[in-house]
Amino acid sequence: MRAISNAANYFAGGTLDRVAHRRRDDAWLREAMAASETRLLPFWQGKHLVHGPREAPRPAHIPATATWWRELLTADPVFLGLADGVAHFALDLSALPDPAQAAPLSALGAFVDLRSLSASLDPVSGNLLAVGRGLLLWHQRHRFCAVCGNPTRVENAGHSRRCVDKACDAVHFPRTDPVVIMLITDGDRCLLGRQPRFPPGFYSCLAGFVEPGEALEDAVARESFEEAGVQVTDITYQSSQPWPFPASLMMGFHARATTTELTVDGEELEEARWFERGWIRAHAGTESFMLPPRSAIARSLLDSWLYKP
Numbered sequence: 520m521r522a523i524s525n526a527a528n529y530f531a532g533g534t535l536d537r538v539a540h541r542r543r544d545d546a547w548l549r550e551a552m553a554a555s556e557t558r559l560l561p562f563w564q565g566k567h568l569v570h571g572p573r574e575a576p577r578p579a580h581i582p583a584t585a586t587w588w589r590e591l592l593t594a595d596p597v598f599l600g601l602a603d604g605v606a607h608f609a610l611d612l613s614a615l616p617d618p619a620q621a622a623p624l625s626a627l628g629a630f631v632d633l634r635s636l637s638a639s640l641d642p643v644s645g646n647l648l649a650v651g652r653g654l655l656l657w658h659q660r661h662r663f664c665a666v667c668g669n670p671t672r673v674e675n676a677g678h679s680r681r682c683v684d685k686a687c688d689a690v691h692f693p694r695t696d697p698v699v700i701m702l703i704t705d706g707d708r709c710l711l712g713r714q715p716r717f718p719p720g721f722y723s724c725l726a727g728f729v730e731p732g733e734a735l736e737d738a739v740a741r742e743s744f745e746e747a748g749v750q751v752t753d754i755t756y757q758s759s760q761p762w763p764f765p766a767s768l769m770m771g772f773h774a775r776a777t778t779t780e781l782t783v784d785g786e787e788l789e790e791a792r793w794f795e796r797g798w799i800r801a802h803a804g805t806e807s808f809m810l811p812p813r814s815a816i817a818r819s820l821l822d823s824w825l826y827k828p
């Protein structure tokens with residue numbers, strides 16, 4: 520049975536049953552890999568294979584009955600779980616120089632970046648591809664043991680790696696890096712900032728990585744002060760969002776400012792401003808004032824405050 524949650528953010532939720540107890544069941548995995556209904560989802564250099572119309576793309580998969588993909592494989596297939604009872608595996612084909620030239624593959628669809636798909640891909644597929652992306656990027660970046668430097672090999676159907684050195688034998692698990700993201704408010708206005716990489720006119724919530732030995736609430740307070748010079752209180756959790764770009768888990772908070780003078784650090788943020796609620800409602804979506812897309816938790820935090828009953 521799949522655990523049911525009330526996750527509301529894009530990339531979260533979904534219908535994938537991870538059936539973790541099957542990851543060490545080699546006979547079951549072999550059978551699943553060979554079943555005709557099984558779906559093999561190709562991944563190439565950070566992109567997923569999709570097909571269908573641009574406004575409603577669908578994940579494309581290699582038929583499990585095909586064998587040509589085996590020689591294109593960069594690493595072992597990763598078992599994602601069952602969706603509607605059907606086994607799903609992610610395949611890393613990143614070593615291919617140009618998948619558009621690989622005939623059986625190019626006939627199935629085109630490789631597209633997941634972030635750009637989030638506006639059009641249905642949320643269930645969005646979750647499925649996010650799981651695959653997070654796992655495969657982790658494998659690409661953890662081929663060597665962080666303890667002793669020897670190579671590691673895949674085990675647990677792609678959900679851990681073990682050092683090949685028998686004396687070391689360290690096991691490494693997929694990483695998820697916690698990031699706090701917060702909407703800071705002061706009465707009827709909220710604080711939004713611009714990172715230097717943002718397109719002109721684009722504003723979002725403040726955010727930052729949680730550091731070792733730090734609680735989430737402490738990270739919210741520290742980042743608010745470091746990035747904008749603002750002190751906050753009443754820090755309350757709202758929701759979370761997997762963000763496999765490459766390995767973040769966004770944890771969304773609301774916080775109330777106790778100081779309002781802004782001091783921008785100039786590095787992480789190039790600008791921070793207080794915006795009135797009514798002004799945002801009137802101007803959001805215009806060329807000079809853009810907010811994060813609805814698929815981003817930053818927008819969910821903002822909307823929950825902007826349209827609070």
Ligand SMILES: [Zn+2]
Pocket residue numbers: 664665666667668669682683684687688689
């Ligand atoms: Zn080792």
